[in-house]
Amino acid sequence: MVASARNGQPSEIDQPTDEPRNAQAVMTQTDPFDFVIVGATGDLTMRKLLPAFYQRFRLGQAPEGTQIIGVARSKLSSEEYRERGAKALKEFVPSDSYDAAQAEAFMELVQYASLDAADKDADWSTLKSLLDGHEDRPRVFYIATAPNLYVSTAAAFADKELISPHTRIVLEKPIGVDLASAEEINTGVGKYFSEEQIFRIDHYLGKTTVQNVLALRFANPMLERSWNSGTILSVQITAAETVGVGARGPYYDTSGALRDMVQNHLLQVLSLVAMEPPASLTAADLRDEKLKVLRALKPMSPEVVAKDTVRAQYVAGEIGGEAVDGYLTDLGDDKSTTETFLAIRTEVRTPRWFGVPFYLRTGKRLAEKATEIVITFRPQPWPIFQDAPQPGRLVLRVQPHEGVSLTLSSKDPSKDEFRLREATLDVSYPEQFHTRYPDSYEELLMDAVQGDPVLFIRRDEVQASWRWVEPILAGWKEDARALETYKAGTWGPDSSKDLLARDGSKWLEDF
Incomplete structure (x- = not known):
């Protein structure tokens, strides 16, 4: 009963x-x-x-x-x-x-x-x-x-x-x-x-590389002690796809990239990156800390939506040498204003992250398939090397090439004079651990059988994410930010680059 x-x-x-x-x-x-x-x-x-x-x-x-x-x-x-x-x-x-x-x-x-x-x-x-x-x-x-x-x-x-x-x-x-x-x-x-x-269920939380954010942060004191606004200049989270909407067109057109990817997947990843150390690895403690991050996100007023968001829809272009149609052709509806790309600048209003911009980006028909978290470190306040490359970066690759890389400055051995160039320390998880990386659903299905809720979303998390997303939807509905277009096979409209350029930053592919 x-x-x-x-x-x-x-x-x-x-x-x-x-x-x-x-x-x-x-x-x-x-x-x-x-x-x-x-x-x-x-x-x-x-x-x-x-x-x-x-x-x-x-x-x-x-x-x-x-x-x-x-x-x-x-x-x-x-x-x-x-x-x-x-x-x-x-x-x-x-x-x-x-x-x-x-x-x-x-x-x-x-x-x-x-x-x-x-x-x-x-x-x-x-x-x-x-x-x-x-x-x-x-x-x-x-x-x-x-x-x-x-x-x-x-x-x-x-x-x-x-x-x-x-x-x-x-x-x-x-x-x-x-x-x-x-x-x-x-x-x-x-x-x-x-x-x-x-x-x-949010299958992103079933990805081993997403869960590894917790391990990298909290099992490595060197990183955790640097994981703050004193060391980190910016955080960018990208989920890029080369595919179009395909058979999901009717569903996708009622959803769009914001509802389909940001409200759940990307906000969950952001909360893992930005959360405070939990008291334990229990479901309650982990989800309590994620909730605090979601509630600390900078509110999206109409003025902020106009300034700090970009929305766009793909048009015909070329991917991998093959011509592809635009979204309206794929959908069979020439009046749709649904976004297939978005970029958002936001902040987490906590002492740890004061002044650090977080950039979220996702889209269909982009140049590459890639889900990654990019941590850019602050430059030296008084650099002694005038030709120093861009600040160091830590890149956590969720897919397809699961792993982590750290970009540092090093002396260029090909030059007689003391000049610098970038050097990358790269770890491929499959090669490092010599094991098959499981699909994200595998662990989640067994967790549901076992009754383990750690990697699932609590009701108040859903509420908090919708409270942050709704003003963006409302602002777009009132054309606070006009819908743009971008060619399939590119990284979206140039305005998404401008979003970062205001802070003196770039997307990873532009470094």
């Missing part, structure tokens, strides 16, 4: 925990579980979720008796769904970790139920029969549908008495399109699931 699900206590191994995070404990799963994917015929499931579970299966973390249950409205048998899933594994699992026999064994864990999960009056018999008798083991409902179906789907689970004390619900982003709709979703789902049972 719903009441018992809200008030009952999960078992010791299953209860969401606030103990310090232990990587070995989190990544080890020995007991069977049920994982229900609602929207299981969609692109996310085939490209990401099934391949992620396959990788966990190879590591022994999806034992015999586990059920991966796909739920969607398509009229398919379990066997027909397994055939689709097997093709997806062959296509999307990297060749160096794909094994046909293992893929076949994994697909034996997969079941399917044809069902509109948002409809309480639909035929739920297949799903209920698959879950019957499993009330005492972990059960996860992963909702990979449109956000407007989250509440009705949660209500249907409650109506069919499928919510046990061991049940979690995972909500894909976006959580709403503004603060009001986000609160409507959170309140609606919260009628049936406690906050401890709600896991709001």
